Amino acid sequence: MRRRMAWYLLVLLAAATMGYPSRRSAVDLDATPRTTITYKELSDVRRFSSHALNYTTLLLEDEKGILYVGARGAIFALNSSNIADGSQREIRWEASPEKQNDCLQKGKNNKTECFNHVRLVQRLNDTHLYACGTYAFHPLCAAIDADRFVLPPHLEEGKEKCPYDPARGYTGLIVDGGLYTATRYEFRSLPDIRRNLHQRPLKTEESPVHWLNDAEFVASVLVRESEHSPVGDDDKLYYFFMERAAEESASFDKSHVARVARVARVCKSDLGGKKILQRKWTSFMKARLVCYIPYYEVLKGVHSVDGGSWPSTVFYATFTLSAQWRSMEASAVCQYNISELQRAFEGPYMQYQDNTRKWTLYDGEVPAPRPGSCITNRSREDGYRSSQDLPNGVLDFVKLHPLMFEEVKPARGEPLLVKKNVLYTALAVDRALALDGQQYDVLFMGTGDG
Ligand SMILES: *[C@@H]1O[C@H](CO)[C@@H](O)[C@H](O)[C@H]1NC(C)=O
Ligand SMILES: *[C@@H]1O[C@H](CO)[C@@H](O)[C@H](O)[C@H]1NC(C)=O
Ligand SMILES: *[C@@H]1O[C@H](CO)[C@@H](O)[C@H](O)[C@H]1NC(C)=O
Ligand SMILES: *[C@@H]1O[C@H](CO)[C@@H](O)[C@H](O)[C@H]1NC(C)=O
Numbered sequence: 001m002r003r004r005m006a007w008y009l010l011v012l013l014a015a016a017t018m019g020y021p022s023r024r025s026a027v028d029l030d031a032t033p034r035t036t037i038t039y040k041e042l043s044d045v046r047r048f049s050s051h052a053l054n055y056t057t058l059l060l061e062d063e064k065g066i067l068y069v070g071a072r073g074a075i076f077a078l079n080s081s082n083i084a085d086g087s088q089r090e091i092r093w094e095a096s097p098e099k100q101n102d103c104l105q106k107g108k109n110n111k112t113e114c115f116n117h118v119r120l121v122q123r124l125n126d127t128h129l130y131a132c133g134t135y136a137f138h139p140l141c142a143a144i145d146a147d148r149f150v151l152p153p154h155l156e157e158g159k160e161k162c163p164y165d166p167a168r169g170y171t172g173l174i175v176d177g178g179l180y181t182a183t184r185y186e187f188r189s190l191p192d193i194r195r196n197l198h199q200r201p202l203k204t205e206e207s208p209v210h211w212l213n214d215a216e217f218v219a220s221v222l223v224r225e226s227e228h229s230p231v232g233d234d235d236k237l238y239y240f241f242m243e244r245a246a247e248e249s250a251s252f253d254k255s256h257v258a259r260v261a262r263v264a265r266v267c268k269s270d271l272g273g274k275k276i277l278q279r280k281w282t283s284f285m286k287a288r289l290v291c292y293i294p295y296y297e298v299l300k301g302v303h304s305v306d307g308g309s310w311p312s313t314v315f316y317a318t319f320t321l322s323a324q325w326r327s328m329e330a331s332a333v334c335q336y337n338i339s340e341l342q343r344a345f346e347g348p349y350m351q352y353q354d355n356t357r358k359w360t361l362y363d364g365e366v367p368a369p370r371p372g373s374c375i376t377n378r379s380r381e382d383g384y385r386s387s388q389d390l391p392n393g394v395l396d397f398v399k400l401h402p403l404m405f406e407e408v409k410p411a412r413g414e415p416l417l418v419k420k421n422v423l424y425t426a427l428a429v430d431r432a433l434a435l436d437g438q439q440y441d442v443l444f445m446g447t448g449d450g
Helices: 002-017 039-044 097-105 248-252 338-345 377-381 392-400
Strands: 057-061 066-071 074-079 089-092 118-123 128-133 140-145 170-175 178-183 192-196 216-223 236-244 259-267 285-288 297-305 314-321 330-337 350-353 358-361 417-420 424-433 439-447
Touching: 057 118, 066 118, 066 128, 074 118, 118 170, 170 236, 178 216, 178 236, 216 297, 236 297, 236 314, 259 297, 259 338, 285 338, 314 338, 314 424, 314 439, 330 338, 330 424
Parallel strands: 170 216, 297 424
Antiparallel strands: 057 066, 066 074, 074 089, 118 128, 128 140, 170 178, 178 192, 216 236, 236 259, 259 285, 297 314, 314 330, 330 417, 350 358, 424 439
């Protein structure tokens, strides 16, 4: 145990001298939050509670003044100015006794798992919301009239939209009517980023290389990169997750399987390929996201803000130390500018070496238009009006090269904050105007014990 700890410390030092964390020591970065509110002090805060458990899904519609909350067996609509004013509306949406019984037969826990955990609540259109629940390991979805706020008579199959397992990492967004979800849907299935509720449903590729390896999803973010784009670019969806790494340096400690944080992206107007990558993303790319100690950090939460236009998009992420550290608890918060993500996605690719089973730098020729990029004015001029027109050589390349060589490093090359003996498990960010007339990003971080 001692030796193991010493070995990890050595790795940490090595990482430090390799230039991962900054020249500043961790002690300097150990900042004290301006305000810390303990759970006990929360008594004056307005709170909403009900018979339901597991308030896992939130959707805030600021203009309408409504906070929707997806819970176990229920969806609530609360007054966002005062969630405790008693004006809440509720949809009861329990799993049927038959499905609960089936769930129990499958060996699932009838005290926690065999319920309808609502995992998705999103705005579908002007009149309707869209919600999905695990429904005792038999996922279902529903388009809900937001004014009437009742379940419709007809429910939709949810098995490609919502995980079966209520505790599985999951993220879902509805963008211009299309549903973009990422998770491992069923226990036996592979993790997947999917588009549904769309004329062209899409998935990630599974052969010959898996684009995702045992991925556990944390968050997804839409960035409207088509807005005022001089090159006629497309809107993009960014996915943040943890996955098993197979890069060259990942094997330095064979005793554990290294998991790393990643960011992936797809283009909103992707239609898939015609023959190659049919009904698959043609724009999938992923890169490593590093904060402080590569291979020993676990991504917990991501939040983005922008200053009114997409080039100012900033992502904030919280990380904790992975279980390999055993006796040590620590958290880090990093900030990533969108330009840094773009740099990685515009850089060199990795390739998979069958004989060594590792990913290494690809230094061969790259076909045009650049694989993984969205359709732009330039590609339209060259006759590629949609992803369906892309040449086979480009699509074959995309299939085999999902991983980028460059890592996404935090702004200024170091974390904003490293804190020992604390687990920041969730964060939210608000851009606020201060008395000095300046804009500040205020980070709200929740800890592992409240
Ligand atoms: C929500 O709360 C605000 C402030 O308490 C109140 O003015 C408003 O009427 C409430 N809205 C509804 C729909 O109850
Ligand atoms: C759960 O299953 C156990 C054993 O099958 C049964 O005894 C128990 O009553 C069930 N609990 C509920 C809440 O259904
Ligand atoms: C919104 O979607 C629902 C469900 O698909 C549909 O019934 C309704 O007509 C749509 N409303 C609008 C305004 O498009
Ligand atoms: C739901 O809440 C119960 C009680 O707090 C907890 O034991 C369980 O793990 C929760 N389940 C999920 C999926 O969050």
